Amino acid sequence: MTKASNDNWWRGGVIYQIYPRSFADSNGDGIGDLDGITAKLDYVAALGADGIWLSPFFKSPMKDFGYDVSDYCDVDPMFGTVADFRKLVDRAHALGLKVMIDQVLSHSSDQHPWFVESRSSLTNPKADWYVWADAQSDGTPPNNWLSIFGGSAWQWDTRRCQYYMHNFLTSQPDLNFHSPQVQDALLDTVKFWLDLGVDGYRLDTANFYFHDAQLRSNPPRGRPDGEDPAVNAVNPYGWQWHKHDKSQPENLVFLRRLRALLDQYPNTTMVGEIGDDDGLARVAEYTSGGDKLHMAYCFDLLGTAHSAAHFRSFVQRFEEVAPGGWPCWALSNHDVVRVASRWGSADKPAHPDLLRLGAALQMSLRGSPCIYQGDELGLPEADIAFEDLQDPYGITMWPEFKGRDGCRTAHPWAKDSADLGFSSVAQPAAPWLPVIEPHRALAVDVQERDTGSLLHFYRALLRWRKTQPALVSGTLSVLPAHPQVLAFVRAFEGQQVLCVFNFSDTAALWDIPAAYTAFTVLTGSGLVDAPRAGHTLQLAPWGGAYYRLG
Structure with a gap:
């Protein structure tokens, strides 16, 4: 097709x-x-x-x-x-x-017509549309599966005398894919x-x-x-x-x-x-x-x-x-x-x-x-x-x-x-x-x-962001670790954007890798430019900046 x-x-x-x-x-x-x-x-x-x-x-x-x-x-x-x-x-x-x-x-929902029919008998046309299972010999659920909302993922149903599975509420029976x-x-x-x-x-x-x-x-x-x-x-x-x-x-x-x-x-x-x-x-x-x-x-x-x-x-x-x-x-x-x-x-x-x-x-x-x-x-x-x-x-x-x-x-x-x-x-x-x-x-x-x-x-x-193709569609390369700063480069069709974020409540110094010899501030994002001393950025607490490389 x-x-x-x-x-x-x-x-x-x-x-x-x-x-x-x-x-x-x-x-x-x-x-x-x-x-x-x-x-x-x-x-x-x-x-x-x-x-x-x-x-x-x-x-x-x-x-x-x-x-x-x-x-x-x-x-x-x-x-x-x-x-x-x-x-x-x-x-x-x-x-x-x-x-x-x-x-x-x-x-x-357990009120969906599919489930209403499924639970009505063991032989109806939708009997297997939900996840039904017999009890174990001691009457307990078929296995140890749990519901995200608490308790067993199995609910007893007196119409079929079987358990049905529900990953969430008992009123949300699981469909049988x-x-x-x-x-x-x-x-x-x-x-x-x-x-x-x-x-x-x-x-x-x-x-x-x-x-x-x-x-x-x-x-x-x-x-x-x-x-x-x-x-x-x-x-x-x-x-x-x-x-x-x-x-x-x-x-x-x-x-x-x-x-x-x-x-x-x-x-x-x-x-x-x-x-x-x-x-x-x-x-x-x-x-x-x-x-x-x-x-x-x-x-x-x-x-x-x-x-x-x-x-x-x-x-x-x-x-x-x-x-x-x-x-x-x-x-x-x-x-x-x-x-x-x-x-x-x-x-x-x-x-x-x-x-x-x-x-x-x-x-x-x-x-x-x-x-x-x-x-x-x-x-x-x-x-x-x-x-x-x-x-x-x-x-x-x-x-x-x-x-x-x-x-x-x-x-x-x-x-x-x-x-x-x-x-x-x-x-x-x-x-x-x-x-x-x-x-x-x-x-x-x-x-x-x-x-x-x-x-x-x-x-x-x-x-x-819509004006920066590298941020919309580009690859991502993570730069070396820093205790306060997350930095990576996004690249797309010749454009490279350096993204630097100080995720701490204190100021941080971050050295731009020597391989990046040319970088200019990208304005308009709303982030305040981080001052530079040579190849070192001075990032304010919770501060970040964008730079164009090359």
Whole structure:
């Protein structure tokens, strides 16, 4: 089959993630919607993004806020209609923005008609569409697999007197990708939205599609230390090596089928979310060869570590394991604590200069940057009281892990509005999560008026980056280690850009390698030029600079 043309807009393009429930509310019910997003697309275009990624808006009982789909080919009424989605796509395209949507293929809602039929008997036409298994002789689950949200990954069902598998909530049964019928049905749902004009997909849990057909138990890992609540002592999910419940070889075969479908549509792309014991290696595997994912991301930039040594280690390793792969780099998303709090503390968000430096690093790495709504404003994590929590993950893991609500509060558009301008009607209902008072001073209208704000910095950085081919498309070469400074060179078609970042709260001296005899300041990025004494740069705390070599 002949492939459609692809202009590779995604290769180095900047993606802006929108969480629909929390971006903009057009009808005053306290929940964001598609028309609200459409009305705010000018803001995204002005930021300098190339495309948007919409978290799920499909029909759903909302047990996991849209990541539990009950109809893959319809819009949930709380967000609008399919016609509203078409209007959104048309407006985005008129502004030069591509539209990517979140596709949740590994599991559905237990209210999806497929599962309702599957659980009805052992012999119905969809009996094998989900992962069912008999109990062991003592009545316990088939193996030791665990749910990310806590407890066993197996739920007993009295209709079939069998267990079904769920990697997440019990209301999110896993589809059985070993069934060709399941694969075909899911590919049909992907085609539905492609035919409506979407430009690509973010694939939720892209390495979770297949399970070990023999249902072998995972080997023990022990109680690991780690900064991510999902892999430390709070949650026993991290106490196993996940050898058999995900990242199976058959996954690659399905990804090739999925890629072949997208390749029939011009200028489309996919980015996969990878949660694996060795995320970078899996990203390399899933993006190699040009026949699977276009891009993938793991969680290396989504932790608390932000030292030069940390960044240098993972950048260098990625270049070693995935020289032909294409990553997607995010500092935050809808599943993790916001970067301003992760890199700071609960009481004191990260210094504004550090947030600027983090953005500059993100825009300078080889790959495609993804900005989560509010990162461009420097929003800190919201502190949500237990009685206000909505996230089932946080409710289960409270108090050591408060879940994901803190990064999902309403986008602050207007400082002096009671709901921060979240709704466009006169007397709206309160937003679905509480208004966060510390966000008022960071609202869009405040930062619009302040030319020194983080929002203006992001706009200048993204605008300038488009003029630097080496940063958009070039290779990356990491320079020798320094205790405070991360430095690398991006190169493309004769242009070489030296990127130097001081990831410490004290000033640093950094010697430009002798091989670079000619270097000039590249202005316009928003970063302040680092003074030079010969071949030595004098970098301010949380300071960085760009130079053109040659």
